[in-house]
Amino acid sequence: MTLPMGRPMREIFGETVAELANDNPRIVMLDGDVGSSTRADIFEKAHPDRYLQMGIAEQNMLGVAAGLATMGLIPFISTFVSFAVVRPLDQIRVLIAQTGLNVKITPGYAGLFTGQTGMSHIIVDDMSIMRAMPGMVTVSPADDVEAREVLRWAAAYDGPCYVRLVRDATQRLFGDDYRFAFGKAVTVREGRDVTLFSTGSQTPRVVDAADLLAADGIDAHVVHVPTIKPLDVEAIVDAAERTGRVITVEEHSVIGGLGGAVAETLSEHRPTRVNRIGLQDLYPQSGPNDALLDIYGLSAARVADQVRTILRPA
């Protein structure tokens, strides 16, 4: 069976921040001229006086956000992941992470689903970069339900945070009663043979992959890790101990993101063999979403194939 489709996280972004702003007059939206793509336009319609167009000038936008935060406002950032992380990286480092100012870096277009734009717009190392930055926390929700929860958490959290959201509709993992807990991993499937850690909208595809593996007699334990930093060390170690065999799967580089974090943690706390499925130190090309998932080995079928190969080498 295959998990159903949910709504695009970008719509959840515009709606949820607008809803939060109904009750919180301190919330403002800073847009780097992509509000019609990130759906910050939904916020603009609801709160035109608190929608702040910053133009195509992301370094200034992040700096303005820091200044707004000193005045007690809560800025949310609307741009694409690539232009929210690497273009203004030094502004984030010096003005936001080093100061601890309350800025919500909440870009859309995480991972491969960027509307067939190609490698200038697709960034596959954003979690590695933001996770390595002192003073920054990193959250990657699985679906529209969790994205809404994470945005509500972000508005209440006092400090800088990085929340990566997906452009297009992805599969829905959670029920409406799901509650996000910052810094906690979530077991989404119980199993005995191998532990699969995943994050972001890759997790639903890993759950589907686990169903395919079950048909082959492989009983996978699947843990969703929405918070990459701070990592839920206890849950990672427990889940590794449960099966003694760990594979990470992410729609992201295998260097420094979830795979890196899990490998670091297990090396220190419970040495375990870890295989990492994800993008292999390369720049992806443009193409339809499903084609990219297939090319880069992240569809449910391709994940299942790779897990089989890892567990039962020829």
Next chain:
Amino acid sequence: MSEPLVAGADAGEVVRIREIARQIRIEVIKAVYHAQAGHLGGPLSAADLLAALYFHVMRIRPEEPAWPDRDRFILSKGHSSIGLYAAMALRGYFPLEELATFDAAHSRLQGHPDMTRLPGLDMSSGSLGMGISAGMGMALGARLTGRDLRTYVMLGDGECQEGEVWEAAMAAPRYALDNLIVIVDHNKLQQYGWPGDGPDGRIPPQVPGELVAKWKAFGWRVLEMDGHDVADILRVLGEAGRSDGRPVAVIAHTVKGKGVSFMEGRYYWHTRAIKPEELATALADLGEPLPASEGEPR
């Protein structure tokens, strides 16, 4: 906007501010000598401006550094930190003796300003080009929260080579932020600069008139001043405080290393340790005899 500042100041006030600027320069020389590290050219060119801002222009409460309605100040040219620290110490934000900890481990007076360590710093800085963006956020935030205050941002002229400065210059007029006042310490030298036929074989960071033309082209109200003439500084900053719907760029013509004969106009005093034999000359230039206790660096 609030009541305009007085257009000028009486002669007594000019004398008072000028004396404070002299004390700032003396503290800068002493602290950098003690630390055998830090910057000199920039803090010395900015001393008169800092004295005017902290002792006449800005509405601040040193005893209540987080007073919500205070005017904000960002030293975007963060390498001139010791000049700002000296002004703040003299104004009463912290004891003057603490200046001796400048640049030392565990000091609140870090090499570049760290707002998480020192109350009274409105923003951290050091990576150039950023202060103006944060200042724009403060000015915009003041507007959105209904606070009647001004945000002052001091930029270096070399710093105006950073692209982010012009991103902010583009964006601020869109919000009619006439509560944002940028002061460019136009001392005509940067750390090293392009080679050419200027003093010591280097040329200024801009050609004459370039900064005024650029800020005007971006839609800012541009004022010029002699950044070492206290009466002119007070007059122009008073003028800058009047609102006309545009952010204000004040081009302050200054001399790098101002006040110390052998530092003035020499690019290589941007950052350099003072030798013991140079200390006496520097302090004498500033009208301060060398105290016995200043004979040894830390």
